[in-house]
Amino acid sequence: MKQSAFRKAVAGLLGIFILGCILAMTLVIIVDPFFHYHKPLKGFPYLIDNQLSQNPGMAEHMEYDSVILGSSMTVNFQTDWFKELMGLNTIKLSYSGAYPKDQSNIMKIIFDSGHEVKEVFLGIDVITYMGGVDETKYPIPEYLYDDNYLNDIEYVLNKDVILNYILRPMADPDPTNLSNVYASWWTEEYYNKEWVLHNYESPQPVEEEAPAEEYLPGTRENLDVNICPYIEQNPDTKFVVFFPPYSILFWNDVVVGNHLEATLAQYRYLAERLNAYDNVEVYFFPDREDIILDLNNYADYSHYHPRYNRFMTECFADGSTGLVAKEGSKKGKTIDEYLSHMKTIVQNYDFEELLSGE
Template sequence: MPNDKNSKRFIAVAIATPIALATILFGFIYIYDPLQIFHKSLFGKPRFFGEMRLGARGIIEHYDYDSYIIGTSMLQNTSAKEANQKISGNFVNISPAASSIAERAIILNFLFKHKKPKSIIYSLDAFTDEMRGKVNFKLLYDDSKLNDLEAYLNDRFLICILTLSKNEKCVGKPDIETALQWYREEKHQQRLGGFANWIKYNPDELKKFDLFNLKPVIFDDNLMDITKQKKFLSQFTLPFIKDNSQTKFYLILPPYSRFHFRVFPSAFMERKKVVLWLLEQIRDLDNVKIYAFDDLDYPDDIANYAGDTIHYAQDMNSLELSAIKDKRHILTLDNAKSYFDKVEQKIKSYDVEPFIDMIKNL
């Protein structure tokens, strides 16, 4: 009989111990909650993560913003405070870096379930259904609270939780205005200023293109099939615009460098065909406008780009907001042809010889 009692006690302890430990762990997770999934930060001041695939959920649910900036890294430098000054609304920037429109659709779907946003500034890029997040972030935006715990069941957060660390890597940054602004990082500041700085501070970028074998630019609409892009926009972008007439959508066409389109003319053909198609889809909608800047002189100057061919300096983000405020640089069916004709000519005449000479002299 004693052996039976001991066996039962052992079994009870064996069952109860992991349950107790799990309960304690989940209690710690709930209290610590650095992503603010369950509640606002309990660390005195709010804390925010730059990884908005994970961080946007808590911001949407627990904070009283009425307008949102949601793009790729092209909009991460956009100041919400400046948007407040230039455009009516209480803005917050929740742009996930390198996000596809499918990923942004997950966040937008959650947003429109919980809020009725006044305005959304959205970048027209990454027209794919790829999921680039390191974790299955979609779980954070479904209707279940229980599976949200999975966001913390990894080496990164478990160590933070078990040590109750207040390190920035564990609990985020205190200033949501600057949390996403990559232009503030020293490496990006170094790369601005011209091709010489690219060579010095980001030489791997040069491997992406072969300047010594460039062919004359030929723009042929028949060479670019945008069937997939149209499908994804119809699935992941247009429904939000069409179903939410109370929300103003400001669609930003990020101005990649002239160098980029001279080296990759197919990228420009994709842009042109997608935008022309999109203009047809929104022609009768009053709550959306497309803002385009490729026809300016700004993309001609490689010094405006931070070490690669597409990521522009913060002053362009400011110019984009000014365009919305002043109702300028709006692309329509009436002006689209002349706009793209002008940009095509600029790309064709763009001189890459100075860059080739610099590479030869390395």
């Protein structure tokens, strides 16, 4: 009799556990805060703050006709600007610290999703193009990037998903503004020279100069594997590629690290290789003296004020400012003209005075 009662109790607890799992799974599937199964429910206050987990679902199920891709250099673009200036319904799918493989992972989902993509705005950080072709900045949750529903158990029975992305938004509804999703946390007071210099540490000097071709093999392979196939397979999509304007402190790192020629050669290779495609435009912003020489425009050595995201958007719409001329074209300046100016800025700049605080 006692054994029978025990079995009933165990069966009851097991039944409650199974029912709880079913209810949790149902809740996650219906709300789907990572947009893995469907587009957002109307009226639900979605919290969007997880690039690794939410970008693939957004790429698959959101409505858009153009995309912003890149690292934290792209997070302060507002998609409303692209609607205002170019009439584009744009989605931002940035990955902080993104490597080329990160761009490839999300572009595969974008172009497999069936969306008719008019334009891709791709920010390129040269330092990330030296890594391995399979290297990502952070480990990705594979179950959100593949088509295997069997491993979705990690999503539908995820405590963090239920608590932080379903129950918390329901208790304190403050839906994320998609136009400004992933925007940096820095407020106005962080964009000042004193703050930037306080947090900047110059690298250790390198005596031996890096060969000019030092970074080209890795860059070539990353383009071959992670970027160019999407450009070639989607000739009706316009790819707007741009190099962000890091502060002059970035170039101090380059000079102290003794790889100025190698870095300039890498910029040249990327620009020339990508600009050879008919469906690609390349923009060069690193030599903008009005931006890079004033550390009050930055929150650290590379991250610029959002007004320069607006400026670059206006350049894309204008189609001339910052444009790298294609071979034989008189529109824009050649990459050699941009790089010559960049080299002059760096070689003539008094880094010692800047870092001494005088």
